[in-house]
Amino acid sequence: MFIQIEPQSDVPIYEQVTRQIIEGIARGEMKPGDTLPSVRSLAADLGVNMHTVNKSYHELEEKGIITIRAKSGAIIRSTEERALTPEQLQQIEKNLKPVVVEGMVLGATAEQIEHMMKKVFSDLQIPAEGV
């Protein structure tokens, strides 16, 4: 699989897994309807514990990105199913705020931050439409 774990990172492993799965979806490497590998197989691939991957999957479910069918598997939700709720928008803004404010105080201009944001988009080779 495409996930690469950095054990020395200050980012927890389960969080690394979560982020890279999200990134994989953003890249289009995984599409809505696709099933994620079982927690056991992915854990074996990554050389981590089953529960670590399981925690990541549940985090993805809580974010509204996948659906976990008990004793069956995890499926990536369609863009319709995961229509952006006001709560999600608020959460994104909440996550965005400290990063942007810190950037500002460090001397970054709005244009610089905007440019970085667009760079993140383009680095993922996203078509003009969106996800």
Add this chain to the structure above:
Amino acid sequence: MFIQIEPQSDVPIYEQVTRQIIEGIARGEMKPGDTLPSVRSLAADLGVNMHTVNKSYHELEEKGIITIRAKSGAIIRSTEERALTPEQLQQIEKNLKPVVVEGMVLGATAEQIEHMMKKVFSDLQIPAEGV
């Protein structure tokens, strides 16, 4: 002081202190050259331990936002002193990436995220120039 601690938050107290001090600087409530309150007095104000505030101050120093003079106090660095380094820019982008990518996958458009970013700016009542 203007800092409000949420004990139940998943954000550590020392991190809350750090963020709100940064926000205070962004707001212009605190300017370069100003001294931060002593770790003991701020800790007493917030009702937290001295070491918690001390950890926050050292985090701010590591970020390049303040200078701690041993056995004297902490001073907010000037905008010249904290000129944006390539490493800092890279760090900001690193912090920005997971937030933006998650927003995308949840269905937020580049315009929406851009709008949120500008909202963060305007909510802080920042003059056109910058900080």
Add this chain to the structure above:
DNA sequence: TATTTGTTATATTAGCTATATAACAATTAT
């Protein structure tokens, strides 16, 4: 000179991260 300052040290409690096993029940494959 006395107070305040950040620093350093030690100790304790709580929670989170991650791993390790194990067993269960439902789903899926053979």
Add this chain to the structure above:
DNA sequence: ATAATTGTTATATAGCTAATATAACAAATA
């Protein structure tokens, strides 16, 4: 139908971080 696979749940352990609590030190300040 049987066997294998699945997510779930439970228990236990080790290591780390967060936060608090004291205490003492030496330099800076009042």
